Amino acid sequence: MTDTTSAGTVVVLGGRSEREFTVLRDLGYRVVLLDEQVPWHCMPWVDVPIDVDVNDWAAVAEAIRNDLGDTPPAAVLTHTEPRLPLMAHLTQSLCSTPKGLSEEAALNCRDKWRTRTALTQAGLPVPQFALVADADEAVAAAHGIGFPVIVKPRDGAGAFGVRRCTSDAEVIGAVNALLEAPPGTMSGALVEEYIDGPEFAVQTITHDADTRVLSVFRQRMTEPPVFVELGYDHPSGLSESDLGELEQLMQRALPALGVRDWVSHTQIRRDARGFRIIEVNARRPGGRLVEMTTAISGVDMTEAVTRLALGLPPAEPGTALPFARYSSITFDTAGTVLYNEWAPVPGPKAPIVEIEVAPGEPVLPKDHPEGGVYGRIVVFGDSPEELDRAERSIRETLSLQVVGNHGLDWVGVDSREYKSCC
Structure with a gap:
């Protein structure tokens, strides 16, 4: 094996986005992708x-050794949550x-039971919870x-x-x-307190023990019993005092989980008793929340986590916009589904329009187990009114509609990699 670049080799576990690889190439690294x-x-x-x-x-x-021989990789990196422990x-x-x-x-972040246990031991606010092995234990825990309670897998993502x-x-x-068809890989399930209040997605970067909040988005969800992400808003509607409280909470939570020199995507709910940490994910957010965070903070989380994996300081933030909607x-x-094609619009406020099904393909309702999210529209601007105009124009151009299948059963292979945003 001979290096083709000066900096060495980075091993990437899984990957789909060109940006994940161009960051490494721009830094001068040879890239080996395993999947x-x-x-x-x-x-x-x-x-x-x-x-x-990759499960072996x-x-x-x-x-990796067959490719690199005795030369150690400069870093091993993934942007895919299931591969973080590996x-x-x-x-x-x-x-x-x-x-x-x-x-x-x-492991502390991947396993929700470990997350809650570590945060509880650190005196941080989480829902009441119990790990159960069967239905009888679950009913007793509930x-x-x-009631009401939340039932969820120990690992997994996207609700x-x-x-x-x-x-x-x-x-x-x-x-x-x-228990019969687990979406994750860990045994058992979690039963936990339902926090009835608004939810927020919090993105952070930690370097040299200093945690900085990059973005706080107000999350829009479907009504229970299932949870499908309908979108995110910036600003979040929280006061400066509330945002300061959230930042302090993250500055305590991440060290309690052992997260240092890394990024995180955390879900937090607030009820009458205050903020409660729902999940801490040791990764950048999914969907297009990375681009949304870049737009409003000037920090590219894909580049930031790549540099942290290599032991490099994060780049200086770029310019930022005051408003964004996902x-x-x-x-x-x-x-x-039927719709018109969308032509990309260049410029600093260029929207993101992404539809993961082609015209003529079948779709299911958002609350169906195989339904959910089929794409996203992200708009940026200097005012809420500008966001309204941009999204309205996109939807009018797309003219999205669903026509009946005339009594035919839904069939076909769903090619979407994700059925939820994050």
Whole structure:
């Protein structure tokens, strides 16, 4: 093996976005991409694509050694949540000077039971919770916590498998569904207190033990019992005092989980008793919240986490816009989707329009288990009125509509990688 660049090799576990790779190439690194099956569209962006069973940690390590020989990688990196523990493990075992996220911190964030346990021990506000192994334990936990409760998997993302339950029967159904076909990989399920209040997505960067909040977005969701992300708004509507309280909360929470020199995407709810931490994800946000954060903070989280993984300081922030809105594309009925194509608009306030189904393909309602989010519209501006005009113009151009399937059953392969935003 011969390096084609001066800085060394970075191993990337999974990847879909060109930006993930161009950041590394711009910094002078050779890129090796490992995945179950490396997508064809990623081939031009990397130096070496390797197909490997990424659930077999030993096989992944062997594939890396086969490519690099005795030369340690400069870093191991992933932007995919399920691969964070593997990334941290390989960083520790293969890199000469491990940097970025530790394996303990990755597991603390990936496993929601560990997250809540560590935060509780640190005296930080989280919902009441219990780890259960079967439906009987779940019902007992629900009665101990008090209805309504949330049933969710120990790991996973995007609100998959998360359900609000108001009775024993609903708890039994939700827990049995998780245990029979778990969306994650960890045994058991969580039963926790339902926090009835607004939800916020908080993005941070931590460097040299200094945590800075990059963005706080007010999150719009469907009504329970299921939770589908309908969109995000900036500004969040919180006061300066509230934002300061949130920043202090994050400055305590991340060290409690062992997250240092890394980024995070955290979900927080607030009820009459104050803020409560729902989830801490040791990664950038999904969907297009990275671009939204870049627009309002001047910080590109993809670039920031890449530099932190390499032991480099984050770049200086760029210019920022005062207003942004993210609207998920969802549907109320099943059928065939029709819409007009959208032509990209250049410029500093260029909107993002992304639809993950082609005209003529089937779609399902947002509250269907196989429905959810089919795309997103993100607009930027200097006022709420400018956001309104931009989104209205896009929707009028697209003319999204769903027509009936005339009694035919919904069939087909769903090609969407994500059915929720984050």
